Each structure stands twice: as structure tokens, then as C-alpha cells.
Amino acid sequence: MSKDSQGPLWEVFVQKKAGQPFVHCGSLHAYDKEMALENARDLYTRRSEGSALWVVPAAAIVASSPEDIGPFFEPANDKVYRHPTFYQIPEGVKYI
Amino acid sequence: MSNAVDVEKNFNSKLEKNDFVEPKDWMPENYRKHLIRQISQHAHSEIIGMLPEGNWISRAPSLRSKMVLLAKVQDEGGHGLYLYTAAETLGISRDELLGALHTGKAKYSSIFNYPTLTWADIGAVGWLVDGAAIMNQVMLQRTSYGPYSRAMIRICKEESFHQRQGYEIMCRLSFGTEAQKEMAQDALNRWWFPTMMMFGPPDKDSPNSEQAIKWRIKRETNDELRQKFVDRTVEQAEFLGLTIPDKNLKWNETKKGYDFSEPNWEEFYNVIKGNGPCNKERLEARNKAHSDGAWVREAAMAYAEKKKENILAA
Numbered sequence: 001m002s003k004d005s006q007g008p009l010w011e012v013f014v015q016k017k018a019g020q021p022f023v024h025c026g027s028l029h030a031y032d033k034e035m036a037l038e039n040a041r042d043l044y045t046r047r048s049e050g051s052a053l054w055v056v057p058a059a060a061i062v063a064s065s066p067e068d069i070g071p072f073f074e075p076a077n078d079k080v081y082r083h084p085t086f087y088q089i090p091e092g093v094k095y096i
Numbered sequence: 097m098s099n100a101v102d103v104e105k106n107f108n109s110k111l112e113k114n115d116f117v118e119p120k121d122w123m124p125e126n127y128r129k130h131l132i133r134q135i136s137q138h139a140h141s142e143i144i145g146m147l148p149e150g151n152w153i154s155r156a157p158s159l160r161s162k163m164v165l166l167a168k169v170q171d172e173g174g175h176g177l178y179l180y181t182a183a184e185t186l187g188i189s190r191d192e193l194l195g196a197l198h199t200g201k202a203k204y205s206s207i208f209n210y211p212t213l214t215w216a217d218i219g220a221v222g223w224l225v226d227g228a229a230i231m232n233q234v235m236l237q238r239t240s241y242g243p244y245s246r247a248m249i250r251i252c253k254e255e256s257f258h259q260r261q262g263y264e265i266m267c268r269l270s271f272g273t274e275a276q277k278e279m280a281q282d283a284l285n286r287w288w289f290p291t292m293m294m295f296g297p298p299d300k301d302s303p304n305s306e307q308a309i310k311w312r313i314k315r316e317t318n319d320e321l322r323q324k325f326v327d328r329t330v331e332q333a334e335f336l337g338l339t340i341p342d343k344n345l346k347w348n349e350t351k352k353g354y355d356f357s358e359p360n361w362e363e364f365y366n367v368i369k370g371n372g373p374c375n376k377e378r379l380e381a382r383n384k385a386h387s388d389g390a391w392v393r394e395a396a397m398a399y400a401e402k403k404k405e406n407i408l409a410a
Contacts, residue, residue, distance in 0.1 A: 007396065025250075026181060029190060065120055067122075
């Protein structure tokens with residue numbers, strides 16, 4: 001008997017309408033990319049939640065890990081000058 | 097951050113701050129186990145829940161009600177799939193989850209071991225069973241585990257159609273002929289107490305509950321949810337002109353809620369043990385669907401493999 005399986009895992013991203021970002025909405029199992037796309041349509045857009053879909057093999061996703069979160073994102077922590085509030089603008093100056 | 101005390105402190109502080117725990121975060125082994133059990137039971141309930149309703153698809157009284165019921169049953173399947181993938185983020189495979197269901201090792205909600213004898217039962221299931229499920233699911237939108245919470249948010253958005261379609265059926269029958277009204281009352285009589293059991297045993301007899309609340313997996317206790325359900329449902333039954341089959345049901349001004357009878361907990365444990373009217377039938381139907389589909393999975397896998405080979409050869 002061959003090995004029974006539900007197929008690999010895919011991550012699904014939906015774009016609500018043109019101009020908006022693709023947002024992760026969940027995952028599903030499918031055997032190939034066509035089936036993944038059709039399953040994503042049936043599973044995640046039954047009520048017109050999307051006008052475009054991406055499906056990505058879950059195994060292809062590279063993710064940061066929570067243990068390294070501190071050092072990994074650290075470079076951004078001491079650069080307050082990247083935020084507009086860092087700068088002082090004399091009172092009375094408008095539109096800036 | 098890698099020592100054991102720190103990761104546990106970090107986990108607890110997340111719970112205190114009402115933050116979410118995500119799949120790759122450290123979590124206590126028992127938290128993981130509790131979630132796998134709860135989420136997979138929830139998923140199995142959605143899938144088994146398709147069976148009692150599926151029973152009426154071919155006999156729905158109109159094309160409209162048939163389309164609606166098909167859409168509802170399809171939603172239940174979808175809910176099962178959202179929940180299975182949420183459980184899988186905890187490190188268990190879909191095949192293991194399904195295996196546990198098919199061998200009877202895993203449980204599902206005992207309510208689905210009752211039969212749907214008449215069309216009014218489809219109304220009562222939507223109104224009462226989905227109504228009770230919503231009560232639980234609304235709370236679970238704020239559960240501490242991120243993927244479970246996200247699945248619940250999706251499910252809640254879809255679930256209110258289910259309850260409304262059920263209530264609509266109850267309205268039609270309750271305001272119809274005498275025979276139809278009788279049919280509606282009969283369905284309420286049979287579904288009321290099994291629905292009350294859906295919230296689980298009383299708090300004093302529910303050892304898992306306390307821990308689940310500490311972990312913020314659950315946010316309200318079984319008894320709190322049951323009370324809320326009764327308080328909301330009584331008026332809906334009155335509107336229909338139907339009588340809830342509980343002689344002790346009475347408004348209690350001091351607690352601003354209804355007093356009511358406990359369901360028969362002996363029956364509840366007996367159904368969980370496998371002795372409900374439909375346990376055997378449900379499990380057989382699920383196993384049959386799974387084994388009948390084996391060739392489809394095999395063919396789809398072979399087709400995917402073959403296409404991969406063709407790409408490599410080209």
C-alpha cells in the first residue's frame with residue numbers, strides 16, 4: 001500500500017482589491033500549485049474576500065526566530081533620528 | 097534569553113499583558129498539549145458536524161433551503177480546515193490528527209451524536225447548536241494562541257449566517273400550520289438539553305477549565321457561557337411561541353439571569369464514552385469517506401510527482 005498523505009502545506013495570501021497589500025490569511029494542504037490555488041479560492045474567498053491570491057509552499061518560507069528577536073532587530077532601536085519627531089522645528093513654521 | 101527561567105518568565109508576561117503566543121515562541125509542554133487537544137477536538141467537531149446536516153441536503157423542502165444548507169455544510173468543512181492548520185502549527189501533522197479521529201482516540205462535540213430526525217431539526221441545530229457554538233467561539237477570538245485566535249475570528253464572521261438561517265427555519269415552522277409548529281416544538285424538546293451540555297460539565301467538575309483560564313486559552317468558564325446562552329435564547333423561543341422544555345426555567349431578579357435545570361450529566365458522559373444514538377454511525381461515515389477518498393489522494397500525489405519529473409526533464 002502506498003503512503004497516504006494530505007500533501008504538502010501551503011501558505012495563502014489574499015489581496016482584497018487592487019491597490020491593497022497581500023495579507024496572510026491561513027494555510028492549507030494541496031498536492032500541486034494549481035490545486036493549492038483552487039483550494040485557496042474555495043477555502044479563503046467564499047464570500048468575495050479577495051480579488052487576487054498568492055499560494056506559497058510553506059517549506060519555502062524563511063522566518064526569523066523569536067529567540068533572536070532582540071539582537072536581530074536591535075539595529076533599529078538606537079536610531080531615533082529616523083523618526084520625524086526627532087527634529088525640532090521653530091514655532092510658527094507651517095506645513096512641515 | 098536562552099535559559100529556562102527567562103523563557104518561562106517571558107511566556108507568563110505575555111499572558112499577563114494579553115499578548116499572543118505564536119508558534120515559534122517557547123511555551124510549556126502542557127500548554128502545547130492542551131491546545132492540540134482542544135483545537136483538534138474543535139476541528140473534528142466541525143467535520144463530524146457536517147454529517148447530521150448533510151443528512152437533509154437531498155431532502156431540503158425547497159431549492160433555496162437546499163442551496164443554503166449546502167453553503168452552510170461547506171462552511172463547516174472550511175472551519176474544520178482552518179482549525180486543523182492552526183493545530184498543525186503546534187507540531188502535529190494532519191495525518192496524525194485525522195488518524196486520532198478515525199480510530200476514535202480523539203473526541204468531538206457530543207452534540208453531533210444525536211440524530212436529525214425532521215426538517216425542524218435543521219432549524220434547531222442552526223438556532224441552538226450554532227448559537228451555543230458562537231458563544232464559545234466569540235470568547236475564543238481572544239484566546240492566547242495566535243493561530244487559534246485568527247481561525248476563530250474567521251469562523252465567527254461566517255457563523256452568524258448559520259444561526260440566522262436556523263432561526264429562519266424555526267420561524268417558518270412556528271408560524272406555519274399546526275403540524276409544522278408541533279414539529280418545531282418537538283425539535284426544541286429534543287435539542288435543548290444536549291445543547292446545554294455543549295458548554296461542558298459544571299465548573300466544579302471541570303478540572304481542565306481552571307488551567308485553561310490561567311493560560312488564557314479560555315476566557316470564560318463553562319457555567320458562565322451556559323448562563324449567557326440561556327439568557328439570550330429564552331426570548332427567542334418566546335418570540336416563536338415555543339416552550340423551552342424545562343419546568344425550572346425562571347427569571348431570577350437578583351442575579352439578573354434565568355435559573356434553569358442542569359442537563360443530565362450521566363447522559364453526557366455516556367454519549368462521550370461512545371454510547372450516544374449515533375456515535376457508531378458518525379465514525380463509520382467518516383472512516384468510509386476517508387477510505388473512499390484514498391485513491392483520489394493517491395492519484396493527485398502521483399500526478400504532482402509526474403509533473404515535477406516533466407519539469408526536470410525539460
